[in-house]
Amino acid sequence: MLRLDLNNLFSERIGPEGIDWPAMLAAHARSLEVARDALLERKSNPEAFLGWIDVPEDTETLRRVLRYRQANGWVEDLVVLGIGGSALGAQAVSAALGNGSVRLHFVDNVEPEPIIGLLRTLEPHKTLVNVISKSGSTAETMAAFLVFRQWLELAVTDWKKHVVVTTDPAKGILRPYAEAEGLTAFEVPPSVGGRFSVTCPVGTLPLAFAGVDLESLLAGARKSNEQARGALEHNLPAQTALVNHLFSQRGKNIVVFMPYSTRLRYLPDWFVQLHDESLGKMRDRQGNEVRTGTTAVRAIGTTDQHAQVQLFREGPRDKLTTFVRLLAPSENLEIPAVKGLEGLEYLFGKSFFELLDAEAKATAHALAKAGQPNYTLALEKLDAYNLGWLLQHLMWQTAFLGELWNINAFDQPGVELGKEYTYALMGRKGWETLAQELKAEGVE
């Protein structure tokens, strides 16, 4: 169950910047319904990149992923070679819900030392390498694959058994390679963008090895679909999209995303890509220069109360904070009394979850008292169903915002130039002219 607490957005809590929620919801009801209908209408067009809506209904692919997991019980270490949307979802969910049966490692950068260190620890015979790239050509992922491919061939006789590919069904360098070498391969559906791909094999294959209950993860995602299709008063993603929209209009250009959970420590990283890469756009759908976007900032409660809350409370009023809380622990831990530490008697006999929950409520209220708007998404507990629900909720929220802001939330043209400069600096064939231009500009 996902519950929304908007109290710290209302004027009785945060003063003049507060909103009259019933009035705002009524005033924007039509535009939210139009947005929802537009998204549902466009989703049959693969070019609209709305395939993530229906992925949680695709039980056939899920069954194939689970069969592959079943057939590879020998795996003790799974190395994911992927970056951005090809790594962040599986990293967030496995950190939250992985049961440790298989150790997951994420190679999502090209700093050499961590990769060398990982290679030194791995037992090749017990290692499966899942190279994941929607485009099938991302430099970092391909460089890592070249190293791991050679490492396997030198170490084991049947290296092909130790590689599984997740990429576009037709495009890119990886797909023809997988076919030519007869490697097991899964698909990133063409209609699903990387940052929306956690419920397709990009996420579910590593998560199957991490021991995550994938049926429940997808069932939770379907629950969010149900809400997004339903009446506005139950449409939580439309509501949180409206909150983000209203406060971006009030100059809150930063959205802090702060789960009160160490197990959710990588969720903000996944959300940052989803939010920033979807909504930070130069042009609207008609090509007008608009430069939309609010900046997502990672934070974890209670930890970052001791690092960032000073700024969140007393700094500029340029932030909207989203808290994620759990309504119940999966396990709990009692705080014992200790003789001689009577100054801590307020903790004696209490539980860690009580302290976590108190700190979450205290921080949210302290921000509200300083006129800093914040709202809370509360999960019944941290399990696959509720996390799947939250992930799909945040994807819908992002999609609704893209509609409200009249932008394409599903492309990322802004990342291309950096890639082209990289090709030029690395001496890639065909990029010689650009390399010359860079040299003339003092970049080489």
Ligand SMILES: O=P(O)(O)OC[C@H]1O[C@H](O)[C@H](O)[C@@H](O)[C@@H]1O
């Ligand atoms: O999955 P890939 O094609 O390797 O892309 C990995 C990532 O890099 C791209 O440049 C985009 O910024 C991301 O949206 C994407 O998730």
